[in-house]
Amino acid sequence: MEDVKADETLDARGLSCPMPVLKTKKAMDNLKSGQVLEILSTDPGTRNDLPSWTKRTGNEFLGEKQDDGYLRFYVKKK
């Protein structure tokens, strides 16, 4: 998971459940198959919500990275 190149970045910092997941869904709709979306979030719940949603919708959850006061998540469109 070291060097994942994101095609798009969604800044969802400061938003709380369920907004990060809802916005992810919207952003993913605009991606082409195989592209990677990076999501920035401050909501602790996102750590479980996002992988869960990703799996349910058949996409690939690549992982999360800790940054200064927020988290970066990487999701690959199926």
Add this chain to the structure above:
Amino acid sequence: MAEESVLKNKFKQGYAAVFYEQWPALTGGLLLGLFSILIVAWSRPWGIVGGIRNWADWLFYGLGFYPLRPENPFLFSGSVMDIGFLLGTFGSALLAKEFAFRWAPTLEMIKGLVGGTLMGVGSALAIGCNVGAFYTPLINLSASGFPMLIGLMIGGFIGLKYLLWELEKFPSPAAFVPAAKPGKKRFAWKSVQPYLGALVFLGLVLWAYVYAGRAFTEIGGLLLFGAAFGIILQRCRFCFVRAFRDPFMTGEAGIAKAIVLSIILGSLGVAVLKWTGVRPESTYVIPAFWGGSLFGGIIFGIGMVIAGGCGSGTLWRVAEGQLKLWAALLTFATFNSLTTTFLRSTGWRQKLGRAVFLPDVFGWGGSLLFIAGILLLWYLLVTWNEETNKFTIGF
């Protein structure tokens, strides 16, 4: 040397599983059910709104709006449970290094205020929130829990519809306030958090001892029970809102299923306590069947989805530092207090409904079967929807 590090690793994993990782919903549900029985055996059923209304009552009394002095918040059971809940959640969040003041964009803060207002009004009509008008009444065999269940489902659906509409109309910008200027040397608060958390728990235990020392053992126990509920909910990130929103949003039914099992377990235990006469049959049989529960439930349901937290959910998120929910708590408490006072003084409170104790209608065994039956129906519905996504509108 090798054995030492294996042991150390095992300890680290165990510690992480309890204090850092999120607990499974089912674990939370079963623990909640168990504690719901124990707290009734100890003193009284679990509730949330009574306490926060007491605090708002004090505010209005202090401002001169209310003539009557409210109950002492340190001796009133509802308030003490909520204090314990907040402290338990705070300590739990600290131990997991999850506490942080989380700012939200303006639109989110407004949603917090509006959602809280709806929850305040709804919980006044239903005479309780997701806990006090749905979860706990069903466990205590009150028929009012069922119209509340339906109301919350309807409200949850409407609330979700609003969020989806808002997603299109207002792509709100995120608001991130960095903790400090980058490059500036900062005190490592995160690593201190677990020690603060331990202090909080020590404080809770000491406080319970102080209560016991002054012949208020029962109240001291409620403080600790409140903390237990808070810890369970925070560790599981247990969110009743999800039970009513997720089946429509993503199809997920995990929390709904956990709640079903939790209520079935709790109702069995409390039925025994009531049947054997340990507690009066009328305990927590809410006189809101069915208009107050249904319409209060709908309004509350809309509010909780918009606010991003229900009664219990708002409290544990407040203790995590989520400022949107602080706004929600403010309007939740104040509007519940004002609405309740209004209902009482106009006599309209009587119109909310009647107190219906299920064993009076179905007998003891019949009531337990009825409760389990309706809830398992809900369980089946959400499980079926999980596979077929027939009711999922979010995606």
